[in-house]
Amino acid sequence: MGKIVEIKGVNKIYGTNHVVKDLNLSVDEGEFLTLLGSSGCGKTTTLRMIAGFEKPSSGEIKVEGESIDEKEPYERDVNTVFQTYALFPHKTIFANIAYGLKMKKVPKEEIRERVLKMMELVQLSGFENRYPSQLSGGQKQRVAIARALINRPKVLLLDEPLGALDLKLRKQMQLELKRLQKKLNITFIYVTHDQEEALTMSDRIAVMHDGVIDQLASPTEIYEHPKTRFVATFIGETNTYDGCVTSIKDGIATVTLENGAVRVACGEDFSVLEYSTVSVRPEKMRFSKEPKEGFELVAVVKDYIYVGAVLKCLVALPNGNELKIERLAGQELPTIGKKIYPYWDPQDAVLIHNESHSIFKALDEIKLV
Numbered sequence: 001m002g003k004i005v006e007i008k009g010v011n012k013i014y015g016t017n018h019v020v021k022d023l024n025l026s027v028d029e030g031e032f033l034t035l036l037g038s039s040g041c042g043k044t045t046t047l048r049m050i051a052g053f054e055k056p057s058s059g060e061i062k063v064e065g066e067s068i069d070e071k072e073p074y075e076r077d078v079n080t081v082f083q084t085y086a087l088f089p090h091k092t093i094f095a096n097i098a099y100g101l102k103m104k105k106v107p108k109e110e111i112r113e114r115v116l117k118m119m120e121l122v123q124l125s126g127f128e129n130r131y132p133s134q135l136s137g138g139q140k141q142r143v144a145i146a147r148a149l150i151n152r153p154k155v156l157l158l159d160e161p162l163g164a165l166d167l168k169l170r171k172q173m174q175l176e177l178k179r180l181q182k183k184l185n186i187t188f189i190y191v192t193h194d195q196e197e198a199l200t201m202s203d204r205i206a207v208m209h210d211g212v213i214d215q216l217a218s219p220t221e222i223y224e225h226p227k228t229r230f231v232a233t234f235i236g237e238t239n240t241y242d243g244c245v246t247s248i249k250d251g252i253a254t255v256t257l258e259n260g261a262v263r264v265a266c267g268e269d270f271s272v273l274e275y276s277t278v279s280v281r282p283e284k285m286r287f288s289k290e291p292k293e294g295f296e297l298v299a300v301v302k303d304y305i306y307v308g309a310v311l312k313c314l315v316a317l318p319n320g321n322e323l324k325i326e327r328l329a330g331q332e333l334p335t336i337g338k339k340i341y342p343y344w345d346p347q348d349a350v351l352i353h354n355e356s357h358s359i360f361k362a363l364d365e366i367k368l369v
Contacts, residue, residue: 003065004029004187005050005155010059012045019045021211023059027155027189032181034190034198037208038234043191046208047157050189051080063154078155079148083163085140087132093119093143094128100151118146121180138169145177149184156181158190162197174200195235199223207231223281229352232279239285239323241278242354245270252346259317260296264349275354282312282326284348287340295343299323301334315340 005027012020020042027033035043048054050061052073061068068076079100087096094115101111119125122142132140141161148156158177162170178201181188192198198205199219206216207230215227226232233240243257245266253266255278264278291298297317305312313325313333323342327333334340 002029003027004031004063005189006060006062006065007046007050008060008062010046010049010056010061012042012049012054013057019211020049020056023211023213025206025213025216027187029187030185032178032188032190032201032203034192034202034205035208036192036195036198036205036234038193041208042211043193043208044159047080047159047189047191050155051078051157052076053080077153078157079151079153080157080159081141081144081148081161083160085132085144087140087143087147089132091131092128093124093130093132093135096132096143097147097150100147104151114150118150121149121183122146123176136169137165138173141165141173142176145180149180149186153186155187155189158188160192161190163192163194170197171200177201199235207234209234225350226279226352229277229279229354232277232350232352237282237324237326239280239282241280241321243276243278245272245274245276245351248272253351254294255351257297258319259321260298261294262297262343262349263294263346264351265346266351270351270353277352277354279350279352280344280348282324284344285323285325286343286345287315287325287334288343289340291341292343294346295341297342299340299342301336301338301340303336304333315342 003026007023007025010020010023023046035046037043045054049056052068052071056069063077097118098111098115101114119127122145124139124142135143162173165173174197190201202219204216204218205222207214207222209230215222215231222231222235226235229240232238241257241262243255245253246256246261247254248266248270251265253264253270254261255264255276262278270276299315299317301313301315303314305314309329311327311329311333314322315325316322
């Protein structure tokens with residue numbers, strides 16, 4: 001597969017606000033790529049620059065090897081689906097979907113054939129003569145998607161298109177969008193702040209933070225092997241500990257934390273006496289009633305959080321920091337008020353370079369029972 005979208009050295013500056021910083025990104029043909037990040041990280045601005053609604057302050061954007069910087073939005077072989085649907089309220093569903101083809105002066109018979117086929121694809125057959133006000137939120141979103149797809153764009157841009165839907169419908173539409181994308185083999189560039197949505201739908205995720213891409217990888221790689229503290233804490237839940245690498249042997253680092261030493265697998269780019277952050281997902285956490293070799297953590301069980309099939313156990317470390325241990329309902333969990341010794345398989349933890357050199361301050365007044 002070739003590169004269908006290439007973003008090279010793109011910057012976007014509004015006055016003194018540097019929103020997108022020297023962005024480089026390539027998107028493969030037929031790929032589902034998600035731009036994921038919190039509000040203000042630059043993801044929607046990046047999408048709008050690809051669409052042509054914003055011009056880069058510097059840098060270049062190419063679609064199929066051709067620069068599109070000087071092209072108007074309607075001249076680009078991309079279409080955009082917005083969160084607000086932007087349907088014509090006075091037009092029927094058929095007319096809404098057919099609008100782009102009508103503007104291109106496609107013959108009437110071909111328009112009818114393509115619209116009906118597209119309505120069947122998005123499971124809206126029989127809705128031709130209804131109006132947007134007569135549809136549910138999920139149906140309106142499918143109309144908006146059909147209207148964009150019928151123009152056969154090389155790239156479909158989606159700006160938080162499911163944000164206005166309720167949770168159950170949003171999950172249904174996630175699967176529906178992924179099915180459509182695979183069936184049509186159109187490149188999707190999707191913007192969201194919803195981590196679960198990104199993990200569910202994407203071939204690759206670009207996690208954006210403060211105008212730059214912190215990590216670009218598959219959902220599995222992003223979740224299991226985050227490269228920065230931001231990625232580790234933004235994608236799902238995790239327990240993080242700041243400390244200093246005190247020894248490395250056979251690919252296992254001993255990291256001394258404020259609360260004691262722990263062990264974690266590490267790569268060759270780590271060195272002794274380096275400040276680092278240890279990240280361990282709650283489901284990877286283990287506990288013991290006795291101290292475990294290589295781990296010096298000791299904690300007190302504070303509370304449980306019931307989340308349906310999952311139980312989350314909150315435990316407090318001597319400096320007051322909390323960590324979470326997650327188990328499926330019915331599995332063993334420690335008793336509230338008891339002292340335990342948290343640990344993990346070193347291969348289940350991730351060691352991250354800590355460029356800020358941040359170490360938590362001890363809270364001497366908090367004592368373990």
